[in-house]
Amino acid sequence: xxxxxxxxxxxxxxxxxxxxxxxxxxxxxxxxxxxxxxxxxxxxxxxxxxxxxxxxxxxxxxxxxxxxxxxxxxxxxxxxxxxxxxxxxxxxxxxxxxxxxxxxxxxxxxxxxxxxxxxxxxxxxxxxxxxxxxxxxxxxxxxxxxxxxxxxxxxxxxxxxxxxxxxxxxxxxxxxxxxxxxxxxxxxxxxxxxxxxxxxxxxxxxxxxxxxxxxxxxxxxxxxxxxxxxxxxxxxxxxxxxxxxxxxxxxxxxxxxxxxxxxxxxxxxxxxxxxxxxxxxxxxxxxxxxxxxxxxxxxxxxxxxxxxxxxxxxxxxxxxxxxxxxxxxxxxxxxxxxxxxxxxxxxxxxxxxxx
Numbered sequence: 001x002x003x004x005x006x007x008x009x010x011x012x013x014x015x016x017x018x019x020x021x022x023x024x025x026x027x028x029x030x031x032x033x034x035x036x037x038x039x040x041x042x043x044x045x046x047x048x049x050x051x052x053x054x055x056x057x058x059x060x061x062x063x064x065x066x067x068x069x070x071x072x073x074x075x076x077x078x079x080x081x082x083x084x085x086x087x088x089x090x091x092x093x094x095x096x097x098x099x100x101x102x103x104x105x106x107x108x109x110x111x112x113x114x115x116x117x118x119x120x121x122x123x124x125x126x127x128x129x130x131x132x133x134x135x136x137x138x139x140x141x142x143x144x145x146x147x148x149x150x151x152x153x154x155x156x157x158x159x160x161x162x163x164x165x166x167x168x169x170x171x172x173x174x175x176x177x178x179x180x181x182x183x184x185x186x187x188x189x190x191x192x193x194x195x196x197x198x199x200x201x202x203x204x205x206x207x208x209x210x211x212x213x214x215x216x217x218x219x220x221x222x223x224x225x226x227x228x229x230x231x232x233x234x235x236x237x238x239x240x241x242x243x244x245x246x247x248x249x250x251x252x253x254x255x256x257x258x259x260x261x262x263x264x265x266x267x268x269x270x271x272x273x274x275x276x277x278x279x280x281x282x283x284x285x286x287x288x289x290x291x292x293x294x295x296x297x298x299x300x301x302x303x304x305x306x307x308x309x310x311x312x313x314x315x316x317x318x319x320x321x322x323x324x325x326x327x328x329x330x331x332x333x334x335x336x337x338x339x340x341x342x343x344x345x346x347x348x349x350x351x352x353x354x355x
Contacts, residue, residue, distance in 0.1 A: 006250035006299035007221035011090035043307025054319030061131040067139035083140035137162030159197035190215035216353040221252035221299035250299020269313040293337035
């Protein structure tokens with residue numbers, strides 16, 4: 001089944017982890033033998049080959065570079081100018097992959113429909129994978145004017161916050177609002193008809209953003225607080241707000257967001273019983289709140305700073321997402337609902353908002 005993955009940090013893996021995603025997953029793992037600089041070395045799950053084998057023909061691919069103040073203990077760049085330059089290097093990598101025939105950028109409805117037709121009708125083993133460019137955390141925006149510049153370069157979605165306090169919003173594990181700069185950013189996002197990604201916004205910033213923003217909103221990779229009680233997850237009240245706004249929420253596969261009491265560096269997927277069944281649990285919960293299966297999708301965040309050591313035990317590579325339709329079928333989901341969850345809901349969202 002065709003899959004739309006609404007969140008993959010492809011350029012981060014290429015530019016910071018030094019992974020050539022043109023290689024098969026197995027070759028990337030072999031190349032990282034003996035490396036200890038990152039916990040997920042030799043545990044990667046994503047490559048272009050694996051995406052094609054899993055029929056993941058379209059994704060939301062990120063630019064990400066955090067700017068941190070001097071008193072912020074989180075890792076990041078010491079100035080927004082450095083962070084901006086990092087995102088532009090990531091964009092250059094995406095463009096290089098387009099030239100290689102690995103990727104094709106999708107920026108409007110016509111390009112989306114053309115890509116979907118080409119994907120369905122091409123017999124090539126190396127079909128270009130479609131990607132929609134999103135910025136995860138807005139701190140690399142030196143000024144509000146840089147947002148329009150990014151839009152002209154293809155940026156179509158943006159999440160104002162990531163982890164900790166930021167220039168435009170407060171993110172995961174922090175408390176605070178969006179402030180005047182955040183309000184100005186959201187006004188510009190709305191003017192440009194970009195998509196607001198509500199993922200990572202702390203509760204206060206989330207509700208303040210909902211008060212001032214009236215454009216299209218989705219959550220690319222976010223699970224349910226009802227199942228894992230942490231501020232990174234959405235409360236039922238937040239989910240209901242997004243449902244009212246006709247949003248789609250992508251289910252994320254980072255294990256600590258799938259089961260309670262996960263201890264980083266100690267817990268393992270096997271010991272904690274983490275599998276794709278927990279993804280289905282989160283899908284079920286949102287569908288129950290919505291009364292239908294029209295507002296949930298896939299946003300794995302695979303290789304988003306973690307790998308197999310912190311992914312469902314039944315995931316070896318991203319191609320294993322093809323297990324999800326059968327899991328949903330066994331839970332009683334109709335074929336139409338399964339297709340909507342795997343791709344249809346996000347595609348319809350784009351068709352509605354990219355008129």
